[in-house]
Amino acid sequence: MARTLCEISANTIEFFRGKVWESPGYGEIELGGRGPGAKKLIQSLGLIIGEKCEYVYDFGSSVYCTVELVGIEEENCDINYPRVSEQNKKRNKYCDRCNNNGKKEVALYTVYDFEDDSVELLCEACLEEVSEDVDVSEIVY
C-alpha cells in the first residue's frame, strides 16, 4: 500500500528534503490531512535508501525531527504503521552566536529571521539580543 506524508503526523507539519527551512519543502500538511503536502506519496519523492529528511512539527512549538529512509518493504499486517523503528539519543545543539565567540552554550531556541531569511540556534542570553521580526521556537531535548 502506498503511504502518504500525511499519515506520519496528526498535526501541522512540513517535510523538507534536507534541513528545515534551508531545503525545498514538500508543502504544508494541515491538521485533518489538508494542505499541499498531504497527498504526496512517499514513493513519489524520489528518495534513496539512507537519505534523510527533516520535518517541522506543529508550527507553534516547532519541533524539528529527522527521518531517514532505511528501506522499502512489503507491509506486514501485524504492524500498525507508521511506526518508530529507532530513536536518536539526546544530543545537545549549541548556540551559533556563542560558538562564533569561542563559547559552548546549549541552544534553547531556534530563531527564524523573516527579514534575513535565516535560521539561528540561540541560548537564552543571545535570544534577548535579537530583533522582534523573528519566529522563536523552543528546542525540545
Ligand SMILES: [Zn+2]
Ligand atoms: Zn548564545
